[in-house]
Amino acid sequence: MDEAAAAPRRPARPAAARPSSGRATGRATLGSLAQSAGVAASTVSRALRGDARISTEVRARITALATEAGYTPNILARTLVLGRSGLIGLVLGPVENPFYAELLQQAVRLAADRGCRLLLLHAGPGPIEDATTEALLQYRVDGCLVSSAELSSRAAAICAANNVPLVMINRVAREHGSAVSCDNRAGAELLATLLLEAGHRRLAVVTGNAATSTGRERTEGFCQFVAAAGGDMPLLVTGGASHAAGFAAGQRIAAMPAAERPDAVFAVADILAMGVIDALREAGLAVPGDVSVVGMDGISLADRPPYRLTTVVQPLQAMVARGLDLLLAGIEQGAVAAPQERVLLRGTLRLGASARLPESGLPLTGSPAAALPAAE
Amino acid sequence: MDEAAAAPRRPARPAAARPSSGRATGRATLGSLAQSAGVAASTVSRALRGDARISTEVRARITALATEAGYTPNILARTLVLGRSGLIGLVLGPVENPFYAELLQQAVRLAADRGCRLLLLHAGPGPIEDATTEALLQYRVDGCLVSSAELSSRAAAICAANNVPLVMINRVAREHGSAVSCDNRAGAELLATLLLEAGHRRLAVVTGNAATSTGRERTEGFCQFVAAAGGDMPLLVTGGASHAAGFAAGQRIAAMPAAERPDAVFAVADILAMGVIDALREAGLAVPGDVSVVGMDGISLADRPPYRLTTVVQPLQAMVARGLDLLLAGIEQGAVAAPQERVLLRGTLRLGASARLPESGLPLTGSPAAALPAAE
DNA sequence: GCGCGTTGTGCAATCGTTAGCATAGATTTT
DNA sequence: AAAATCTATGCTAACGATTGCACAACGCGC
Incomplete structure (x- = not known):
């Protein structure tokens, strides 16, 4: 026999590599099921996928075998086909x-x-x-x-x-x-309406990451609506995308002289708004007593004390x-x-307790013209 | 010819199914590369995987072709092998x-x-x-x-x-x-040491989800350490895994008569501790003035105002x-x-501002025996 | 001048699944 | 009763990649 004749070519590598990196041992496949059922693999495939052409008898036998063996189709192989x-x-x-x-x-x-x-x-x-x-x-x-x-x-x-x-x-x-x-613009407009109707006139926006369209849309939507309603251009304060960024923005706002300081702040993300609120309060300002703060996103943490943030909830x-x-x-x-x-x-307004409310009901569908009733 | 002879068997289904569910069009494969390079697929495979047996000349040609075609190996097919x-x-x-x-x-x-x-x-x-x-x-x-x-x-x-x-x-x-x-027990003991050395005696634990080992270990580790140090058994307050659960626990603690109320609370997760702090403060209690609160996990939000939580940071x-x-x-x-x-x-202690500090330095490696210096 | 070792490629089997076609019986039709 | 039609199943070729082995061409030593 040629026991040792053909073998010694390259026996070292494969022999060493196989034992550890071997394939998953003994998982059932269509082939193994087919063998134990005495049918072809294609029959097993059809039986398990509910092909009508397979007799109920054979199908029953195969499904029983499959569940017994704990068979699971290999999606990767299926993907190939x-x-x-x-x-x-x-x-x-x-x-x-x-x-x-x-x-x-x-x-x-x-x-x-x-x-x-x-x-x-x-x-x-x-x-x-x-x-x-x-x-x-x-x-x-x-x-x-x-x-x-x-x-x-x-x-x-x-x-x-x-x-x-x-x-x-x-x-x-x-x-x-x-x-x-x-609809970031619509949401921002909803919040602008709310703040204006509540009587706020010195507005500020804490902006987001400049690269994100979401932040830009919210900022622009807010500012343009305010301008259209005849209000002063909101103060833009650089924010970011984290509590820390909001906190820093809040500190800058708190440091302003009281006469210039905004009385309402729109932070373009809830996480930012939380930071703003924390900074304002740490500086001794009351929210919403001294400053109203609103956000946008609707994260659950912002809905809880001590924030109870007024915001627009994204669906x-x-x-x-x-x-x-x-x-x-x-x-x-x-x-x-x-x-x-x-x-x-469209997002939905969630009224929290971080912003002063309009005295005369809620302007849920305010148009720019109606937003500043007494702004003449 | 047999144009229509063999065809009309089952033309409807495959014809209808193909156009939409078709495979990804024209992505390069080993085979397509092999064809354009004029070699066998196995050669392409070996060339791209850096097999030393492929001549440098052929390899260069193949790699150039591959990058040009934007070839990416199909991991799913590789997985099969x-x-x-x-x-x-x-x-x-x-x-x-x-x-x-x-x-x-x-x-x-x-x-x-x-x-x-x-x-x-x-x-x-x-x-x-x-x-x-x-x-x-x-x-x-x-x-x-x-x-x-x-x-x-x-x-x-x-x-x-x-x-x-x-x-x-x-x-x-x-x-x-x-x-x-x-090491949840060690972490809990570290916090227990800290609270005891700071002079707290009426301790409480806000527990986690009963099903999680992490919560149980922290609770048990804390209680057993306190007991070993000769302290009173901490009050167990049911918590959970959310800010809301912590808040509810904090409300129950705040509602206790001042004489019985714990003066230090260990919440088994930072998110719980945040809820506890918010509830205590909302009830008019100062943290850490009236009650010290510590947590465990080390989430970044808890490290920020208004919490500045003292906690054990998980690595x-x-x-x-x-x-x-x-x-x-x-x-x-x-x-x-x-x-x-x-x-x-092992976790590391992060000192925030939510717990009173020991007056005599920090007992970073406290043993039960040394934990209560004057507890005789 | 012929066998032998190298070096570089090709061939073919394999992984698990699917689907088109072929086919052996069983059943119906004429 | 022969032919046509079903029904249920098998065979086989894919899908894309890997790999053991075969094999051609080359250079070398005896």
Whole structure:
């Protein structure tokens, strides 16, 4: 025999590599089920997927065998054939803002409802690395959900080139992809109306990260509405995207001479507003006694004492659901063919206790003309 | 000809299904590269993976072609052969606690450093559904990182049966798997020492979710240390895992007659402690003037005004890193073969302004015997 | 001048799943 | 009763990547 004749070529490497990096031991496959059932693998596949052509008898035998063996189909192999992975890439913004944590939770749940799983590509501040973009392609994600300003246009181009649909949540679209966001202008106008009707005249805006469309829209919407209503141009105070940034802005506001100091502040994110309130109070100012503070987002922590923030709540669940549906539609039709939409959802006012209320009821649908009843 | 002879069998279904669900169009594959390079697919594979046997000339030609075509290997296909997906399942606890958001961020970054990607299986409160456990198997995750109390023992058994290593972070292991956590007892003792040395005698613990080992360990560690030091048994106040739960606990404490009311409170999580502080202050009590409050976790929001919480900071990055390394070791050796460890990492005290300080320096390494110097 | 060792590539099997087509019996139709 | 039609199943070729082995071409020593 040739026991040792053909073997000694390169026995060392494979022999050493195999034992540890071996494949998962003994998980049931279509093939193994087929063997024990005495049928072909294709029959097992059809039986388990509910193909009507398989006799009830054989199907019963196979499903019994499958559950007994704890069989689970290998989605990766299926993806190879079907061209769909069921994977959705998720790029998450700075999680220090609880808004993104809440978004994450919704995304996981709603994606699961739709039979998809999320591949976490990035979380936190900073731009996404090239390795991340690569993973997006390597794992053949069907689409990508982005809720961060930091998706480089290069990454977007790569998605476009590879026919990966892209949906931005809480951001406007870049070159390629759809977007779902809250109607930031409308929300800002709602808050402006509220503050003006309550009699505030020296307004300020604590701005967000300059790179985010969300922050810009809120700032502009607020200012333009105030201007249209005949009010003075609000003071712009540089903020950011964290409690610390809001706190710093609040300190600067508190340090102003009382005569110039704003009597109402719109912080473009709840987490910022919380920082502003904390700084004002630490400086001995009362909120809403001396200064009214309002925010926007609707994070749950801001709804609690000691903030009880008056804010516009983003319809988070609806936003994520809409985003996923857009994504799935894009997957169905092919990213390039699908129309690229921009969806705006209206937020709802949540009255807290951080801002003075208008004495004469609530102007829930105020128009600029009616906003300043006695501003003549 | 047989133009219409063989065709009309079942033309409707496949013809209708194809156009929309078609595979990703025209992405480069090993095969397509091989064709344009005029070599075999195996040669392309070897060239790109740096096999020394490929001539430098051919390799240069192939790599040039690959970058030009924007080639990315299909990891799913590779997984089929190698038996390793590079995917790690992530089960995340209630994200309303910012601690988990911070953990998420670390996990993504550190996993990427190790060449792994995270498949988000679950986020939020509530037990994980069966569909989630199924996804874990379907996508052939190499291992699973769990930071929630809610992984059912059934899910753990499924992982064990399928040779999927399991690592718990911030939780003790169930039947199967390793665990990494902060040394909760040591941390609780550190805080107990601090409170006792500061002269507090009427202590209280705001407890966590009864189902979590972390909460139990902190509560027990604190109480046993106090008892060993000769102090009175702390008052146990039911808490939970949210600001709201802490707030409710704080309200109950504030409602007690001043003579019985605790003068120091240990809340077993920072988010709870924040709620406690807010409730006490809303009731007119000063923190730390009337009541000292300490927490544990080290979330960044608790370090800011108005809380400036004294707490024990969990070494989050080290915990996640250690967890991932344990997981990778388990993957390497096979889950069942790998030793199942329990790793405890020591937390560090962060002195805020929410608790009265001992007058005589800090007892950073207090032993029970030395904890109550004048407690005779 | 022929065998042998190197070096560089190609071939083919494999991973687990799906789907088009073929086919063996069983049943119906004429 | 032969032919046509079903029904239930098997066979086989993909999907994209990896890898053991075969093999061609080359240079070398005896």
